[in-house]
Amino acid sequence: MCAGKLARMSDTLVAASLTSKLERARVAARTLATTASGAKDAGLEAIARAVETGASRILPANELDLANGRENGLSAGLQDRLKLDENRLRSLATAVRDVIALPDPVGEVLRGSTLPNGLLLSQVRVPFGVVGAIYEARPNVTIDIAALALKSGNAVVLRGGSAAENTNRVLVELLQEALESAGLPGDAVQTIDEFGRDGAKQLMQARGYVDVLIPRGSAQLIETVVTESKVPVIETGAGVVHLYLDESADEAMAVDIAVNAKVQRPSVCNALETLLVDSRSAERLLPPVLAALREKGVTLHADERARAIFADAVAATDEDWATEHMSLDLNVAVVDDLDAALAHIRRYSTHHTESIITNDLGRAERFLAEVDSAVVMVNASTRFTDGGEFGFGAEVGISTQKLHARGPMGLPELTSTKWLVRGAGQVRG
Amino acid sequence: MCAGKLARMSDTLVAASLTSKLERARVAARTLATTASGAKDAGLEAIARAVETGASRILPANELDLANGRENGLSAGLQDRLKLDENRLRSLATAVRDVIALPDPVGEVLRGSTLPNGLLLSQVRVPFGVVGAIYEARPNVTIDIAALALKSGNAVVLRGGSAAENTNRVLVELLQEALESAGLPGDAVQTIDEFGRDGAKQLMQARGYVDVLIPRGSAQLIETVVTESKVPVIETGAGVVHLYLDESADEAMAVDIAVNAKVQRPSVCNALETLLVDSRSAERLLPPVLAALREKGVTLHADERARAIFADAVAATDEDWATEHMSLDLNVAVVDDLDAALAHIRRYSTHHTESIITNDLGRAERFLAEVDSAVVMVNASTRFTDGGEFGFGAEVGISTQKLHARGPMGLPELTSTKWLVRGAGQVRG
Structure with missing residues (x-):
């Protein structure tokens, strides 16, 4: 035989x-x-x-x-x-x-x-x-x-x-x-x-x-x-999770949420991977936010515009933007405005969780309406995307597909x- | 080249x-x-x-x-x-x-x-x-x-x-x-x-x-x-749809529903394909039900026990039980009891629609609970599985899968x- x-x-x-x-x-x-x-x-x-x-x-x-x-x-x-x-x-x-x-x-x-x-x-x-x-x-x-x-x-x-x-x-x-x-x-x-x-x-x-x-x-x-x-x-997919700091973002809130979203438990899917900042607030927000992250041991992978403002960062590669680091690594980019932020998110998001820090009602509602992800947040840490936090009592997983179930299950x-x-x-x- | x-x-x-x-x-x-x-x-x-x-x-x-x-x-x-x-x-x-x-x-x-x-x-x-x-x-x-x-x-x-x-x-x-x-x-x-x-x-x-x-x-x-x-x-799947006539089934209701389910529009997925009859009621129910169907031009594909009671039928083949005829053809089988009917349905159903004709509350509830189909009925024509009939106003299709949507959409x-x-x-x- x-x-x-x-x-x-x-x-x-x-x-x-x-x-x-x-x-x-x-x-x-x-x-x-x-x-x-x-x-x-x-x-x-x-x-x-x-x-x-x-x-x-x-x-x-x-x-x-x-x-x-x-x-x-x-x-x-x-x-x-x-x-x-x-x-x-x-x-x-x-x-x-x-x-x-x-x-x-x-x-x-x-x-x-x-x-x-x-x-x-x-x-x-x-x-x-x-x-x-x-x-x-x-x-x-x-x-x-x-x-x-x-x-x-x-x-x-x-x-x-x-x-x-x-x-x-x-x-x-x-x-x-x-x-x-x-x-x-x-x-x-x-x-x-x-x-x-x-x-x-x-x-x-x-x-x-x-x-x-x-x-x-x-x-x-x-x-x-x-x-x-x-x-x-x-x-139950990966999370290339974004946080966008709008022009009107409160500095203390931006620091707290960015640190919490990235550092509290970096190995999970709702942890932050990419920080986007409106160019009009970059000079105001990037130094305190990135300094706080560096202090917690975060390695920053930044684009040129961000590195011009905050030097203690490595140059981001093309692959970084699509990478779920699951570690104390964070991508940082300066974008022109909300439209540019939405375009970046459309290109690289895995449709898990994205959050905006803003005090502008119109831009908050646009972000909620236009971001096509399982969970979209305003002024909250992305770490809240979780069955337990949502009050479900148990977590079967977090669905990133649109059929049957989307988000924490x-x-x-x-x-x-x-x-x-x-x-x-x-x-x- | x-x-x-x-x-x-x-x-x-x-x-x-x-x-x-x-x-x-x-x-x-x-x-x-x-x-x-x-x-x-x-x-x-x-x-x-x-x-x-x-x-x-x-x-x-x-x-x-x-x-x-x-x-x-x-x-x-x-x-x-x-x-x-x-x-x-x-x-x-x-x-x-x-x-x-x-x-x-x-x-x-x-x-x-x-x-x-x-x-x-x-x-x-x-x-x-x-x-x-x-x-x-x-x-x-x-x-x-x-x-x-x-x-x-x-x-x-x-x-x-x-x-x-x-x-x-x-x-x-x-x-x-x-x-x-x-x-x-x-x-x-x-x-x-x-x-x-x-x-x-x-x-x-x-x-x-x-x-x-x-x-x-x-x-x-x-x-x-x-x-x-x-x-x-x-x-949006095929319908090998079953109707089970329980021992307690009313004769007039059995005739009306079997004829409506098979004949009203035989080419659609909610039309009846297989009639199952409890052996204890077969002698009482099969002659009037099958005669009414024959009168409407239905070709009966029957098992031996059914043919012994109603001769004007061709012998059902093994493939018939799994076939969605979508025509004026109907499979007919005599089964020992509800358990045998459920076993037949488990084996051949496409999980679209099944109905029981009965006056017995316990068996009605068992049928509803145990049949694993998108729509399970008691004393109703299978032709009602339809978005319009269910009051949805439009019909995207009838889902036979269990994820996201099941039944009329x-x-x-x-x-x-x-x-x-x-x-x-x-x-x-």
Whole structure:
């Protein structure tokens, strides 16, 4: 038998085995879709307890992943994201209990009416069914996304980063056991980590088995899923986030917001990447704002006009304007006016979050109306683009696409709807 | 120069020319996004008048398409769908005025709150931006989809069937002239028909230029777009629609609804394709129901148990159960009970519309809860799944996907949302 034929046979076996997991998830999803909130919450409480008391099973598997990571040259940052300990397990259990406390979106009646012919129409929230998640080697996402999916009545198929494979296998076992102990189908949580990259590819082709796919992680991972998936995707994208200092901006407010937006947590998607300043206020605002940022250790990548005013900056490259640094690096440019700021934002924004500092009502309203991003702000730090800050209680991610959900997503964004029509024999004339 | 190189150069030229159209649509979309309802309505009224008075330009182009169609052996049905005349132009103008009369969804505030820190949060409806439409040789869709897109503040890029190319070119010219005459950007309507199949392919790749793609037409066209597109798609799918006659079904109601659902307009997606009957009521219900259907000229494709009761039927094949006949053909099966009916529907439904005829409350509620379709009915004809019947005033299509929109879509389904955050200098702690 030639190698090609063997490879194809092995592909077929992988596909069959993976399909069987997807089918089991779908059967479990049917049960979950009609499971009452109380029973789902009991399952989530069993999960919280299993995470809290599962250290003796979880930590050795995690240590194995960490050892492999060190051997394979995994960066210190990624090792830290991969690492679990007793404290982190307690935090994870708390996060699950926070999800329990949220209202169940399933069954909410969104619209309804009685038609002239007497038909009773109602649009109700229903679970998607099976939610797929593709993410990187962060075991907390395994628990997090499973809890959110289960609370909203969905089964979930997980594909985590291979560097967390051992940890995730144990976590999924615990999740399944906890669900079974609460009388719910353990099949509602599936991992396909054992199929490697091939598994992720097949998940992206699994129309009819998976209702929606949510990628979480690097811009590259998201781009791959968005362009390759045949299953509908919710894109939780990168943030090349802009702050524009209008001519009328208050100096103290500009300093506070620029520093907060860039420095408070530079590694997240709502952190500031590019500061734009109106040329008429550049001399007034740039020195105090940029001095405050430099004091916090920010490296400034500035255009020529900005460097003419504030010398302690490196020259920005063409790539800088399109880069999500996720570090203490900030692009700075002087622009002629609001139109030039809007043009810069149109060209480089990833449509996540942009903010203007201004005291001019007309320009504030123009900025709100014309910037085409998920969240557009006036006189506020871009760091507020967050499900928790918006009062959603949980954050599924921040959508940068326009279909289905845009901006911070809570539990309702993990649901679809269904129209119910109750009649008494009506026919169409 | 070799042929391959020439073909590649020509590909590049096509791509550049098509991209320039998409860019012009995007610029126009920016204007439309902030155009007030009154101005959009004036543009639509100019379009209605142009369609009404444009017969001398439209009909010769349409006659050319029809002549080409006859030469190329276009079926009589397709020729009829392609054909325009004075009456049809008047109907099209009326349809545009019906769209004018609808409320503008843009600017609607969907949610809002004041956060504890004083930030004012509001979620408002905004246009998608650029809507792409891929459809078949039906010139009425050109006017229809353009009017719906413009009313909801979107620019539109159209790819109609090549058999209607001349008609569509004239219609798009009229649309553009009408918009310009009303002071709106003519670039808001673009056709890419001249690029042929290659144009459709590029439209499906045009992430960043096109915000959402809506295929309208045959199951095959929709399947191609759904699986090949990298742009997010709203799937308006086929309907393998089921009606289940429960043990307790009223005989007269079963006859009326089965006949209405199958016969009133068999060529549309909400028409009935498969009748399921509980075995305990089959002897009582099948003879009157099937006799009434036969009398209306329906060809019955029945399983063995149904044929044992009603002989005037052909044997159903395995493919019949998954077929959207769109003709006076109906599949008929006897099932053991509600569970068997639900299993059959799970296996063969396209998740469009299913209905149960019953007088049993428990089984009615189980059917509503467990059938995973866009519209689920009790004691009503499946023909009611329709934007007009639901009171939406216009029908963009019927979505069979779970993301963004499910079931009949009105104007709001052609919009996205945006979060506006108004602050007074707030930073995150």
